[in-house]
Amino acid sequence: MSIDATPDVLAGLDAWRDLPAAQQPEWPDRAALEEAVSTLATYPPLVFAGECDILRDRLADAAQGRAFVLQGGDCAETFAGATADSIRDRIKTILQMAAVLTYGASTPVVKLGRMAGQYAKPRSQNTETRGGVTLPAYRGDMVNDFEFTEEARRPDPNRLVRAYNASSATLNLVRAFTQGGFADLRRVHDWNRGFVANPANARYERLAMEIDRAMKFMAACGADFEAMHSVEFYSSHEALLLDYERPLTRIDSRTGLPYDVSAHFVWVGERTRDLDGAHVDFVSRIRNPIGVKLGPTADPDNVLQLIDRVDPHREPGRLTFITRMGAGKVRDVLPTIVEKITASGARPTWICDPMHGNTFESASGYKTRRFDDVVDEVRGFFEVHQELQTVPGGIHIELTGTDVTECLGGAGAIDDGDLHQRYETLCDPRLNQQQGLELAFLVAEMLTQRS
Template sequence: MIRESPAAAVRAAMTERTARQQPVWPDRDALDLVEAELTDLPGLTTEDEVVDLARGMTLVAEGAGLVLQGGDCAERFHEAVPELVRRKVDHLQGLAAMLRAGSGLIGVAIGRLAGQYGKPRSSPFEPDPEEVGRTMASYCGDAVNDPAPDPARRVPDPRRLRTAYDSSQVVLREVRRAWCGKPLEERVYAAHELLLLPYERSLVRDGVRGAFSAAAHFGWIGERTRGLGDAHVALAAGVHNPIGVKIGPTASPDDVVALTRVLNPDGVPGRLSLILRYGADDVDRMLPPVVSAVARQGAPVVWLCDPMHGNGLKLHGVKTRLVESMLAEVTSFVRVLVGHGQRPAGLHLELTPDPVTECVSPQVANPTFPDYRSTCDPRLNPEQSVALIAHFLDRLSWSG
């Protein structure tokens, strides 16, 4: 009897589960062909690289390091060129160095890059600005469709999944160049949300230690796809990469405890990160019972703060985030974790090395957005990123 390989078992488990937040692909035959093509291609990441990051995350879990996850809300295909990638990597390395210098600990840098080409959306459709009463598919990332407000270009195209692979390969090539001559703790690793299942499923590979995702070094499950019976959880449970889960206001303490047990059944330090995204208005009320329950009943986790996704709003019709709200959520995150005897281990930020004006301060009357470049959600510019990290370090020093 031929035993099913670990990677094949993961793919089978995913296929049997509910698949949320998936595009409506109009041509299923074309999708199947692309998935078969991706399955036959070399993995983008290697098992040794995944294990190197896992060792760094173990140090974080043991109190010897901090994590910075950062990068674009949604990568663009046209930005997969060496010069732009190197700017992003250099920026992340600089911010991780700031964490190291300010804490005296190892700074593990994980970029939202080399695969952040898919985006979950609150609605699969949005109004067509060119014709009243007509709708078009929502932009779901370059791996699915084009952001231009044209119904024809918004139709999900499976060939874009192959372009996502090719673009990720270019980005990873430059990421590895940046590793040359640097110790493991100064590398930038690649991560993205584990979202588009035909892509993620096709890049699960067999390794010496079992199945692993060869699409990324680190992958996370979003707030909308973390159901225990969902395909995304089956994927994350079946691979040995370090993984994360976004936790927001809809997650009960029991939900979170159950996730930690399913995703880290062996209690491996650094295996699982919980990326908290409550919003400044809800974090003080909702985070304490979750931390208490996980500390008492759950498997070990690395606690990270995403102060961005719960603090979005629209000003003058523009999606933005208030810097002061993000600072307030970081303050609450540190206070609650320390108050429950747990360790605040880092930040998950959407940021860019470009001098964009996408996030604003409420202290500015009538804010404007003269340099808004994101195709999806607003990002921190370098000055704002430094301010947020400095604030986190400052609160850590108070708690210590």
């Protein structure tokens, strides 16, 4: 892949600079920012254009019901969390969930991590006040530090380079885990047998036994388990900080087309999907598969215009809509959007984010979510698509690989009094490892009923 680009292509890639760009930090040192951006522009790609093209094909399959997408990972990655154990545990949880979903869907599961780049977060307010002291809001480790001091909260462009290095290290380990035998289907299935052995998860034992019989059947038939020794795994994050995404955009030497090589898949969030904004303009010019988050206030006509901007040629796998409606609204709001887009002839991949529309503050003051609300939104998502005879293409989950106590409920029956025990997130609450697996079994049941 060449890092050289023709002047006309570069001019187009920089058109966003003349447009309003929401949720960008106020960098206090412009010279330091320019140095960080220049440094990033010299660094090797984190992913390759050909990998992005393969993922686009996989997402096209999901749009047609020939695959199912599992997108999962941290709400916001931290530099401190870029450790071997933390990365291993997240990968392990996603692999366990994917194995269950593969059986339920009877199709391949596209494994898409919210990792190796999810270091920046949009915020509702630019500042945070504690005890009469007001400081800049924490915008993720790519921008500033969570510690509530003036120095820690000052946006630091050098963190853009640190984010690249942490992402590079994460991807190196992800590739080792997914290609070196750790992801072997037999090993993953053994982990899941341990999950259902817990009496709290006994209701999922039947499905686990069905998977076990399927595994034994494949072995008896001489199935090539070596082909299941490794898996495809793709990276994704919100394309929020354009000062990070732009220098990591390169021209593919095969095609002469631009790719954002910071990740295989990038998405535009609910707060940055303005048709006339910098983010939509930027993603419309790169060749990666693109996601767009849609909340309950999304206007169907506006969504159609987004399709025209980002996917004017209606290319299979190019555009994914990640809906985040809330359990109480998904059945009322989603049908109109799906109907209008389907009637237009567009065929995006539909993914359900059941996390962001179900966040609230508990009585004890913790930002949390109810596991039952998460499940109900996924169920509503499936019901809408079944009614409209369209395809529910996947789920998008904020999760971790450890037993944190951040979301209420699940088989472990976490309640408000438990949240303080291991509330570790710096932004939004995540499903813990047990809740993630429980969700996978429940979604597998929904997929089995669909088929």
